[in-house]
Amino acid sequence: MQRIGVFVCWCGSNIAATVDVKAVAEAAKHEPGVVFSTDYQYMCSENGQAMIREAIKEHRLTGVVICSCSPRMHEATFRKTAVSAGLNPYMVEIANIREQCSWIHKDMAEGTEKAIILARAAIAKVHLNAPLVAGTSPVTKRALVIGGGIAGIQTALDIADAGFEVDIVEKAPTIGGRMAQLDKTFPTLDCSACILTPKMVDAAQHEKINIISYAELDSLSGFVGNFTAKIRKKARFIDETKCTGCGICTEKCPSRKGLNDFNMGLNTRGAVYIPFAQAIPNVAVIDSAQCIHFRTGKCGLCEKNCSAGAIKFDQKDEILEREYGAIVVATGFKPIDASAFNEYAYSDSPDVVTSLEFERIMNAAGPTKGKLVRPSDGKHPHEIVFIQCVGSRCTEDATKGKPYCSKICCMYTAKHAMLVREKYPDVKVHVFYIDARTPGKNFDEFYRRAVEQYDVDYIKGMVGKVSVEQDHLHVQGSDLINNEQIHINADMVVLATAIEPDPTARALGTMLTASMDTNDFFTEAHPKLRPVESPTAGVFLSGVAQGPKDIPETVAQAGAAAAKVIGLLCKNELTCNPCVAHANEALCNGCSQCERVCPYGAITYEDKEVRSPEFRGIKRIAVVNGAICQGCGACTVTCPSGAMDLKGFSNSQIMAEVDAICR
Amino acid sequence: MSVNQEWTPNIVAFCCNWCSYAGADLAGSGRMNYPANVKIIRIPCSCRLNPLFVLRAFQRGADGVILCGCHPGDCHYSTGNYYARRRMTMLFSMLDYLGIERGRTRVEWVSAAEGAKFAATMNDFVKTITDLGENKKLEDLRCKK
Ligand SMILES: Cc1cc2nc3c(=O)[nH]c(=O)nc-3n(C[C@H](O)[C@H](O)[C@H](O)COP(=O)(O)OP(=O)(O)OC[C@H]3O[C@@H](n4cnc5c(N)ncnc54)[C@H](O)[C@@H]3O)c2cc1C
Ligand code: SF4
Ligand code: SF4
Ligand code: FES
Numbered sequence: 001m002q003r004i005g006v007f008v009c010w011c012g013s014n015i016a017a018t019v020d021v022k023a024v025a026e027a028a029k030h031e032p033g034v035v036f037s038t039d040y041q042y043m044c045s046e047n048g049q050a051m052i053r054e055a056i057k058e059h060r061l062t063g064v065v066i067c068s069c070s071p072r073m074h075e076a077t078f079r080k081t082a083v084s085a086g087l088n089p090y091m092v093e094i095a096n097i098r099e100q101c102s103w104i105h106k107d108m109a110e111g112t113e114k115a116i117i118l119a120r121a122a123i124a125k126v127h128l129n130a131p132l133v134a135g136t137s138p139v140t141k142r143a144l145v146i147g148g149g150i151a152g153i154q155t156a157l158d159i160a161d162a163g164f165e166v167d168i169v170e171k172a173p174t175i176g177g178r179m180a181q182l183d184k185t186f187p188t189l190d191c192s193a194c195i196l197t198p199k200m201v202d203a204a205q206h207e208k209i210n211i212i213s214y215a216e217l218d219s220l221s222g223f224v225g226n227f228t229a230k231i232r233k234k235a236r237f238i239d240e241t242k243c244t245g246c247g248i249c250t251e252k253c254p255s256r257k258g259l260n261d262f263n264m265g266l267n268t269r270g271a272v273y274i275p276f277a278q279a280i281p282n283v284a285v286i287d288s289a290q291c292i293h294f295r296t297g298k299c300g301l302c303e304k305n306c307s308a309g310a311i312k313f314d315q316k317d318e319i320l321e322r323e324y325g326a327i328v329v330a331t332g333f334k335p336i337d338a339s340a341f342n343e344y345a346y347s348d349s350p351d352v353v354t355s356l357e358f359e360r361i362m363n364a365a366g367p368t369k370g371k372l373v374r375p376s377d378g379k380h381p382h383e384i385v386f387i388q389c390v391g392s393r394c395t396e397d398a399t400k401g402k403p404y405c406s407k408i409c410c411m412y413t414a415k416h417a418m419l420v421r422e423k424y425p426d427v428k429v430h431v432f433y434i435d436a437r438t439p440g441k442n443f444d445e446f447y448r449r450a451v452e453q454y455d456v457d458y459i460k461g462m463v464g465k466v467s468v469e470q471d472h473l474h475v476q477g478s479d480l481i482n483n484e485q486i487h488i489n490a491d492m493v494v495l496a497t498a499i500e501p502d503p504t505a506r507a508l509g510t511m512l513t514a515s516m517d518t519n520d521f522f523t524e525a526h527p528k529l530r531p532v533e534s535p536t537a538g539v540f541l542s543g544v545a546q547g548p549k550d551i552p553e554t555v556a557q558a559g560a561a562a563a564k565v566i567g568l569l570c571k572n573e574l575t576c577n578p579c580v581a582h583a584n585e586a587l588c589n590g591c592s593q594c595e596r597v598c599p600y601g602a603i604t605y606e607d608k609e610v611r612s613p614e615f616r617g618i619k620r621i622a623v624v625n626g627a628i629c630q631g632c633g634a635c636t637v638t639c640p641s642g643a644m645d646l647k648g649f650s651n652s653q654i655m656a657e658v659d660a661i662c663r
Numbered sequence: 664m665s666v667n668q669e670w671t672p673n674i675v676a677f678c679c680n681w682c683s684y685a686g687a688d689l690a691g692s693g694r695m696n697y698p699a700n701v702k703i704i705r706i707p708c709s710c711r712l713n714p715l716f717v718l719r720a721f722q723r724g725a726d727g728v729i730l731c732g733c734h735p736g737d738c739h740y741s742t743g744n745y746y747a748r749r750r751m752t753m754l755f756s757m758l759d760y761l762g763i764e765r766g767r768t769r770v771e772w773v774s775a776a777e778g779a780k781f782a783a784t785m786n787d788f789v790k791t792i793t794d795l796g797e798n799k800k801l802e803d804l805r806c807k808k
Contacts, residue, residue, distance in 0.1 A: 070684075070688045070691075071705070072684070072685060072688060096688075096703070096705075098691065099687065099688040099689075099690075099691030099692060100687055100688065100691055100703050101691075101699075103691040103692065103694055104690065104691055104694075104695070104696060104697060104699070104782075105696070105699045106696070107699075110699040111699065113699065114699040114700075114702065117702060118702060121702070121704070513741070515741065535739070579707070597710075597742075597746060599740050599741050599742050599743070600740075630740060631707050632707055632708040632710055632711065632739075632740035632743050633706065633707050633708055633710055633711030633743075634708070634710040634711075634740070634742075634743055634746055636711065636713065637710060637711065637712065637713045637714075637746070637750065638746070646707070646711065649706060649707055649711060651713065651715075654704065654706065654711075654713075654716055655716065655719055657704050658675060658704065658716055658719050658720045658723060658725075659719070659723055661673070661675055661702045661704070661720075661725075662673060662675070662720055662723035662724045662725050663723070
């Protein structure tokens with residue numbers, strides 16, 4: 001029999017005004033097992049806690065019931081109080097007589113009656129409580145960063161600077177992400193490569209950072225602090241240790257028809273290529289679908305010309321198995337496919353380009369060496385129309401666009417308009433926009449500069465149609481402010497296409513059991529208070545993978561995610577939630593039902609020797625890994641033999657509460 | 664419970680810890696009213712609710728039982744409420760077969776932000792049960808101590 005103490009809190013008048021606390025304490029005295037019962041003004045105060053501690057010692061209490069505010073407020077407080085008096089923290093139960101009683105009911109008699117019932121239920125439960133000891137699990141002091149864009153690079157640098165090992169797994173042949181493709185960056189117009197490439201070099205040279213490029217996560221097991229990842233390092237048909245990045249092979253390759261994805265397909269490249277001059281690692285890669293050797297067994301010019309002997313046509317995908325304590329998702333984004341927008345003639349004319357293509361055209365290292373020319377005929381354009389919100393804030397057709405605002409397009413369009421006007425003052429620039437959204441430090445000033453200083457023609461309205469004519473594009477739109485139809489004969493049209501998460505995000509989310517929203521952006525554990533953590537313990541979020549954002553925001557979030565990872569990796573061990581499931585060996589028949597419903601894969605099976613009145617011998621039994629189990633209880637209900645139960649919320653405890661309430 | 668003019672129903676509400684229990688707390692912080700005959704039992708997730716607990720409540724004289732959990736897709740454990748929904752659908756049709764009116768049981772999704780929905784749900788549920796009157800069926804099975 002337990003020796004139970006009951007402590008009824010007044011919470012000033014919060015409880016005492018509608019619940020007769022003395023009557024509750026008195027009623028509790030008559031419950032079985034209760035050896036002490038009292039009331040006090042503020043149970044959570046230092047004095048209140050001292051009173052609980054003394055009572056635990058004096059009356060040798062084995063269980064404590066606090067009738068007070070919600071356990072969500074002070075359960076942790078009172079558990080600590082119990083510990084300081086030598087009692088196991090899980091021998092404390094809270095009866096919620098404030099949020100779920102005194103604040104709800106105006107009538108004193110009603111409130112008091114209900115409070116007594118709630119106290120009774122808590123007493124009935126505590127009778128069946130057992131001391132629980134939280135287990136611990138070790139922490140592997142290494143982080144995995146998935147995605148090597150600016151988000152991943154910054155997160156990795158910050159974690160590595162704190163002294164922890166980091167692996168960056170990047171699916172492309174080089175790190176750098178989208179930022180490497182940009183020309184200048186708003187709102188300062190500094191050159192993107194000039195600020196990115198030093199960071200890429202820092203990451204490559206950092207002794208704690210290991211870049212695994214041209215690789216993707218194949219599978220993941222484990223849990224916070226103890227993940228095991230299998231990483232598929234795709235065959236690049238080049239020995240990375242031998243390749244010096246001289247680029248001879250890329251010049252000699254006769255198969256020149258591959259679309260250069262770094263330049264958004266605006267020009268072509270050889271079958272063996274290095275994505276861009278500052279690529280990291282600066283190692284070539286062979287596109288086997290394009291390579292003549294892979295198709296016909298002939299050619300091999302690259303192999304003949306590589307003085308380092310780095311070409312390896314027989315290279316195979318490699319699976320690396322690595323252990324991690326924390327994982328950061330930094331998989332970024334891609335622009336949506338603009339060809340769904342027939343009205344803008346994207347598929348019909350090479351002179352209709354997306355903004356990212358435009359970045360490449362304006363970039364000194366791009367396909368036109370930074371010279372602004374029409375893709376169709378290489379001529380200098382005289383009039384350019386920018387169309388904003390192509391596929392963003394698109395609520396009418398979900399197959400075409402996205403319901404959300406892509407956040408960066410207003411700013412980069414202002415940037416593009418300004419860069420054009422700065423370099424080519426003779427070019428007329430029009431921008432069709434729905435709203436110009438410029439919240440951000442120095443953002444509105446930037447946009448106003450485009451309008452006022454650079455004389456960019458901002459037209460509030462939508463473009464109805466772009467038609468391809470003999471020597472130009474005919475743009476037909478509406479000006480909502482002047483309420484008139486506008487016709488422009490443009491040489492180029494630039495579409496500010498919406499951005500969406502990387503197409504691999506959903507599969508990755510499933511692998512990590514990290515939740516994502518309907519648009520496939522990863523969701524945060526709390527939208528305000530835990531913005532860089534995923535609800536899955538040990539998984540953190542960085543950059544556009546979590547939602548559209550620009551570079552400054554990405555870098556800020558990357559640092560925040562790193563801080564969370566460092567906080568985790570600093571610990572030598574993690575305390576686990578002791579309210580976990582466990583199978584009664586005598587009852588379990590190894591049917592595997594529980595394993596199927598567990599969302600965390602916490603249940604495995606073992607052949608165990610069992611000696612019980614019902615069974616003697618070896619049988620297959622469910623074993624719950626207490627470090628993985630999150631204590632949801634799904635398995636306990638599924639179990640057909642009643643073998644699985646949940647500590648802290650056991651079948652008998654819940655039944656006792658039901659009985660007490662229905663008495 | 665004896666039948667007299669003063670009869671009020673006894674209602675057990677199982678609330679998942681992460682959403683609905685917090686929603687119930689919010690109803691309290693907002694000083695919203697619902698009848699005192701609703702008593703809440705906290706469970707980690709709606710999927711912790713064993714149908715036997717519902718049967719037990721009816722055997723012991725509860726007049727109504729309600730399960731509240733996170734909205735579909737929002738379960739703290741991702742999938743718990745989908746299991747709960749399926750299990751309760753099965754249970755409710757069995758209770759129906761046993762002669763316990765369908766209205767005496769309910770599953771409702773209440774988020775941690777929906778204090779008002781929690782209070783409104785409870786007001787409505789209490790009214791439904793009051794209209795249905797005292798529950799006898801399972802007590803008649805002589806299960807009551
Ligand atoms: C046209 C345009 C202009 C812009 N201009 C500006 C500007 O002027 N100023 C500004 O502040 N911002 C600008 N931005 C926004 C900027 O590009 C982003 O904020 C930034 O690139 C986000 O970085 P990220 O690392 O989150 O994503 P990304 O740059 O997309 O990097 C993600 C990386 O992860 C890799 N990856 C994806 N999936 C996987 C996987 N499953 N496994 C392994 N690796 C994976 C990708 O290959 C990529 O390298 C612009 C964007 C666009 C489209
Ligand atoms: S309680 Fe939930 S998390 Fe734990 S083993 Fe059972 S199903 Fe898995
Ligand atoms: S469901 Fe129950 S009986 Fe079946 S394996 Fe799991 S614990 Fe054992
Ligand atoms: S935690 Fe609320 S339903 Fe699962």
